[in-house]
Amino acid sequence: MAAPTNTFTSTAAVGNREDLADVIYRISPTDTPLLSLAERVKxxxxxxxxQTQALAAPGDNAQVEGDDATADAAVPTVRLGNRTQISRKTARVSGTQEEINTAGRKKELAYQVSLKSLELKRDMEYAITRNNVAATSPRKTRGMVGWMDAANVNAGTGYVAPDYINNVAQTDGTQRTFTETQLKDVAQKIFTSGGNPNTLMLGPTQKQTFSTFLGNSTRFDEGEDKKVVAATDIYVTDFGALKAVPNRIQRPRDAFVIENDKVAVAYLRPMQKAPLAKTGDSEAVMILAEYALENRAPTAHGGILDLS
Structure with a gap:
């Protein structure tokens, strides 16, 4: 039915105010699992x-009664190191935009600074999970992939473990499907090396594959709640329980088995913001952090690598 003659409608009106919600919905995820898990140090x-310290290997220790004591061989420490990496983001807003009445935020520059701070944290997570060697120009920190010990890895054909003593990156191998057997293998290797891991960190695709691992359990449908449980968050190995933590930012081909208290992030300069010199009709703020991944004991961790 048509509107009565001369009905003034919104399509003809000129002065109607726009209807713009005073909220901005951010769709990009901001979680940084490894950065959040790691202890913060200076x-x-x-x-x-x-430095790391290993004990002498256990062995037969039976002594003759009345014998003089002699000094046992000392096991020296191992000195490890990583380069600090500078990561930064800059927000710049024109003087005009800073004065305009904006929806969803009070001041544009402050809003842009908050966004850049979140982006910087995501970049830091990217760095500490990757396979960079500890470069010097520009400096890059060696990520978790670059600290994998050859003894604690299950990898594809052609994989060559990194040499973190001589600062040589790993060579990736042929990708293959993630299996429960691989996980059990790495858990056993880490335990044999002296580690006690408690976290399995992996990408979204591998997390779904992990949730199909049955171990010795049987899955149940919770019929009365009309709910099917198809996810696994804790996997109990013969050598301890692993909490599965999905990580959107790490490489999908890597799954890390981590002992939490043996990993830290060392900050030469913690995340900070500083105004930049005014060079025209705009305001700029730089957000910066300088940091390094501190892998306190590489043999306490391991990895299932080259996953497809």
């Missing part, structure tokens, strides 16, 4: 170093 130089 770095005091661009080459951040630490």
């Amino acid at each position: 770095a005091e130089n661009t080459l951040h170093e630490w």
